[in-house]
Amino acid sequence: MMDTESDMVTIYVMGKRYRVPADLTIMKAMEYTGHQFRRGAGCRGGFCGACATIYRTRGSYKLLGALACQKIVEDGMYIAQIPYSPAEKKTYDLDKLRPEAGVFLEHYPEIARCLSCNTCTKACPQDIMVMDYVQAALRGDVEEASRLSFDCLGCGLCAVRCPAEIVPYNIAQLARRLHSRYIVGPAEHVLRRAREVEEGKFEEGIGELKGLDVDELQRRYETRM
Amino acid sequence: MRLPYYPGCTLKTTAENFEISAIASAREVGIELMELPRWNCCGTVHALARDDVMHYLAPIRNLIRVEEMVGEGLVDEGRVVTLCAMCYNTLKRADAVVREDEEKMQKVRDFMERETPYGGGVEVTHLLEILKDLGWSKVADRVVRPLEGLRVAPYYGCLLLRPRGFGIDDVDNPQILERLIEALGADVVNIPFKTRCCGAYHIVQMKEVVAELSHRVLDQAVDAGADMVALACPLCEYNMGSRQEEVKRLFQGFEPVPVVYFTQLMALAFGLEGATGFEQNRPDPRPLLKERGIPLEVS
Amino acid sequence: MRLKPENASFKAKVAELSGESLDLCFQCGGCSSGCPMTEEMDLLPSKVIRFAQLGLGEVLDSKTIWVCSTCFTCEVRCPRGIDIANVMEALRELKLRSKYDRVSLDSLDPEELRELPQIAIISNLRKLTA
Numbered sequence: 001m002m003d004t005e006s007d008m009v010t011i012y013v014m015g016k017r018y019r020v021p022a023d024l025t026i027m028k029a030m031e032y033t034g035h036q037f038r039r040g041a042g043c044r045g046g047f048c049g050a051c052a053t054i055y056r057t058r059g060s061y062k063l064l065g066a067l068a069c070q071k072i073v074e075d076g077m078y079i080a081q082i083p084y085s086p087a088e089k090k091t092y093d094l095d096k097l098r099p100e101a102g103v104f105l106e107h108y109p110e111i112a113r114c115l116s117c118n119t120c121t122k123a124c125p126q127d128i129m130v131m132d133y134v135q136a137a138l139r140g141d142v143e144e145a146s147r148l149s150f151d152c153l154g155c156g157l158c159a160v161r162c163p164a165e166i167v168p169y170n171i172a173q174l175a176r177r178l179h180s181r182y183i184v185g186p187a188e189h190v191l192r193r194a195r196e197v198e199e200g201k202f203e204e205g206i207g208e209l210k211g212l213d214v215d216e217l218q219r220r221y222e223t224r225m
Numbered sequence: 226m227r228l229p230y231y232p233g234c235t236l237k238t239t240a241e242n243f244e245i246s247a248i249a250s251a252r253e254v255g256i257e258l259m260e261l262p263r264w265n266c267c268g269t270v271h272a273l274a275r276d277d278v279m280h281y282l283a284p285i286r287n288l289i290r291v292e293e294m295v296g297e298g299l300v301d302e303g304r305v306v307t308l309c310a311m312c313y314n315t316l317k318r319a320d321a322v323v324r325e326d327e328e329k330m331q332k333v334r335d336f337m338e339r340e341t342p343y344g345g346g347v348e349v350t351h352l353l354e355i356l357k358d359l360g361w362s363k364v365a366d367r368v369v370r371p372l373e374g375l376r377v378a379p380y381y382g383c384l385l386l387r388p389r390g391f392g393i394d395d396v397d398n399p400q401i402l403e404r405l406i407e408a409l410g411a412d413v414v415n416i417p418f419k420t421r422c423c424g425a426y427h428i429v430q431m432k433e434v435v436a437e438l439s440h441r442v443l444d445q446a447v448d449a450g451a452d453m454v455a456l457a458c459p460l461c462e463y464n465m466g467s468r469q470e471e472v473k474r475l476f477q478g479f480e481p482v483p484v485v486y487f488t489q490l491m492a493l494a495f496g497l498e499g500a501t502g503f504e505q506n507r508p509d510p511r512p513l514l515k516e517r518g519i520p521l522e523v524s
Numbered sequence: 525m526r527l528k529p530e531n532a533s534f535k536a537k538v539a540e541l542s543g544e545s546l547d548l549c550f551q552c553g554g555c556s557s558g559c560p561m562t563e564e565m566d567l568l569p570s571k572v573i574r575f576a577q578l579g580l581g582e583v584l585d586s587k588t589i590w591v592c593s594t595c596f597t598c599e600v601r602c603p604r605g606i607d608i609a610n611v612m613e614a615l616r617e618l619k620l621r622s623k624y625d626r627v628s629l630d631s632l633d634p635e636e637l638r639e640l641p642q643i644a645i646i647s648n649l650r651k652l653t654a
Contacts, residue, residue, distance in 0.1 A: 101238050102638035105645055109629045109637050112646040113653070116265040116283035118339065135265040138642060139237045163279065239641040269647040270594065273613040275543045280650075311643060387596035388607060396600050422560045422595035426647035429640065430627060431591075434564055460643050 009075040020073060026053055027068040030079075040083030046070040049153030052082040052125075054160070065123040065157035085156030087167040092174070099178040101140030108171060111138055113164035120158035120168050126151045130158050130168050137171050145172065146179035228355070229291045229305045230258035233312035233459075234266050239467070240309070240459035242502025243486040247308050247352060249500035250491035253367045254359060259300050261290045269311050270426075271318040278332045284319035285333050288347045289340050304348045306355060308488070310458035314384035317349040317391055351385065352488070353401050353457065354393050361408040369496035371410025374517050377490065378414040378451035379403055380442060382461045383422050396420075402455060405487060409494040414451040418442045423464045435464050436471040443472070443482045452513055453483040455490055462486065467507045483510030493519065531579030538576045542614035548604040549573045555598035555608045564591045569598055569608050576611060589615045590626050590652065616651065626652035 009022045013030055020029040027041060042050030051068035058076030068081065090107040097103050104111050111134060120130035129148050136144035149172030159167040196202070209217070236244040248258050264287050272280030288305070295303045307313040323330040324345045334342040356364055379402030386392035386399055394401040399420070403413045421442060424435030443465060446454050456462055466484030473479050485506060492501045493514070498521050503511050511521055527535065539546055549570070556568040565588040567575065575583035583589070589612050598608035620626075627648070637645065 101234070101642055102640075105640070105642065106634045106638040109632055109645065109649075112642065112649050114266065115268070115279055116286055117279060118282070118286075118337065122339075131265065132263060138266055139234050141237070234642040234646070266642070266646065268650065269643050270650050273594075273607075273610045274541050274617045276541065309643070311647070383593075383595040383597070388599040388609075420597075422593050422597065424560075425593045425595070426644055426651060427561075427591075427593055428644050429632065429636070429648040431564065434561070438560060459641055460647075463641050463644065 009073055009077075011073050011076075012078045014080055015078075022073065022075075024073055025069055026055075026066065026071050026073055026077075026079060027051055029073045030068070040068070040081045044069045047153065049155035050083065052085065052155040052157050052160075053079060054082060054157065055079045063161075065125050065155075065161070067125045067153075067155065070125070082156060082160055085160045085167075087156065087159055087170060089170055089173075094177055094181055097178060097182075099140075099142040099182045101138060103178065104137045104171060104174065107174065108166070110164065110166050111171060114138060114166060115164055117163060119161050119163060120166075123157040123161040125155060125157060126153060128152055133175065134166065134168050134171055137175050142175050142178045143183055145175035149175060226255060226302070227257045227259050227300045228302060229294050229300045230260050231264060231267070231287055231291075231305050231307050231312060231316065232260060233307070233309040235459040236308060239463060240486075242505040243308055243459060243462075243488060245500050245502045246486060246492040246497075247488040249497045250488050250495055251306075251352065251355075253491075253495045253497065254356070254363060256306075256355060256359075258306060259294065261287060261294065261305070264290055267312045267315045269315060271315050278329060278336070281319050281323060281329065281333050282337060284316045285323060285343050286337065286340065287316060288320060288349075289337075289343050291347045292344055293341065295346075302348075303346050304350050304355075306350055306352055308352055308457070308486075310351070310382055310385045311460060313349065313351045313393075314391060320345075320347060320349055321391075351393050351457070353385075353405070356405060357393075357401055361404050364405065364491070365408040365410075368408070368410055368494045370494055370519065372490065372494050372519060373410050375411040375514070375519060376414050376450055376452045377406045377411045378416050378446035378449065378454045379406060379419055379487075380416075380446075380454050380456040380461065380465070381420050382456060382458045383420070383425070385457060386420055402457075402487060406455065406490070409490055411490065411494075414446060414449045416442070416445045416449050416451070418445050423461045425460055425464070428460075428464050428468065432468070432471055433475060436468065436475050439465040439468065440472045440476050440479065443469075443484075444476075444479075447480075447482055451482075452517065453485055453510055455485055455487045457487055469508060481508035483508055483513055485510055493521075525578075527579050530581070533579070534581045535576060535579035537618060538611065538614050541617055542607070542610045544606050544611050544614075546573060546577045546606075546611070548606055549577060549602075550604070552603060554601040554603060558597040558601045559592075560595060560597065561591050561593055569612070572615070573606070573608060573611060576615070584615060584619045588612075589619070594651070613651075620654040623654060625654055629653075 007022050008019045018033045020032050040051050042048035046067055053066050053068045056078045057074055114134050118131045124130050128151055133145045133148035152169050152172050154169045251258050268283040291305045294300045386396050406413050424438040428435045469481050489501050553570050556570045559569050567586045567588045592612040594609050596609050
């Protein structure tokens, strides 16, 4: 990382101007400027959805969304963090539900307000077709809603932007749960392994490992295949 | 002939019987209904406010899908067929507005930046219009089981006929369903309330009012000697059919009256017994059909 | 007819939002006689138009505008070509756009929501929520 002037860019963090190295992510740039993340930082690897950020760039009216730990800064970027977007997850008993449109309408009736405006899709940092999965749920197509929302991190950027005040990721979560519970069914390989454990298939092996000293354990670990 | 087909949300859930019977009977008269890919809810009602742009996105997006289908050669014409009366009206009205209002069209295009701009080349139509254009004799030709002795009262509801300029037939005395019923060999029972509103969306919070309005139509139909009511709107079917328990509760002596989609009668008359969808209808029309000598071999 | 400024501005808003020529109405009552929902209304449809013509904002407090089922029977009957249902919608919009919801989603029965066709819920919310 070179600190010469030509490799620095100007960013605005919640209205305050800073010069930061051009190759940093938003998160690293904010920490470079002395901000400390107490909320809004998690895995730092683009997977947990904690660091939802909205930003604009100079000269463009577009309001965009990103994950601070993934997005590299740009010159003239105006940044604000959304460490939490208000949302209520409804309580439901998965055992009592069915994979149908009515289930979504029952728990999240606001889904009926969807305007198909696609603002959610435009806000998504994971390039998910959010509008499409909301519409799939509204039609009762649980499989499609589950498939399309697979990469969702629950970052909340779609919920913040939605003009109909829907929280798409809650819909997605319900869809995926219904899909796996009622359409895909239990994971056979997991159940099989659990049975094997209960039957004591691994008792001997684990017993042996428990009896080893630290050096032998270390050696075995380092030479594992 | 392959035509683009817009189902609407309800045709995939409570009105599956409408879709199943429509696709099968349309095929019988040479129309292959090709479902739009990636379609979205049309919004159910047209946004009347003059300054509205947001509520145009949903219907226009579907019309873009139609144009995409045409461009990819998946259909023979850019005439999108609807079954649900509310979808028909919503798509048609939105289309009419943007074609006349250049500014609104531009706003819609700008907002939907990720879509190919809507070219304004789609015609929104209803299956009944297609059948009328085809000619009733062509429909009658496919009948293998004339519905003789069945007395059917056609019911149009609101959005197939109104407002002026957007109807599929004459606003005061439409005859399109009557011609269809005759072509299928059944008897038409014409009732004055065939164009009267069933209460529509008020079923959500004014259930009793809807029951009252439904009762008036059904009562008039029965008084005029009808065995059943045939219609084209899934909301009307729900209000006047599935919710008859409510009507029974409020009106002493009310006997259930089967309410069916016109396409279900077509499927029955065409001998497509597996595609009538009657098992989904409440009340069940099959006992009555059996009584009239039109039993279903496949139950 | 000369209206007070606040009435004139209300009337202008209704006319602009609906695009209808309110002054064409000569109170024939054709819309009211055809309307299927009048039993649930406090003001008849023709009265609502009269209120709008006079720019009387209190028409926004009527039950009528929410009871209308947008069936357009009034529109086809009007001898002067006014779309009364459209005026009803403009009045609803004026109320809804000031952060008003006629129905709150938590008041809806969950069991009903599960069983109702989507078309009913969607159109109901479109007409009654902001």
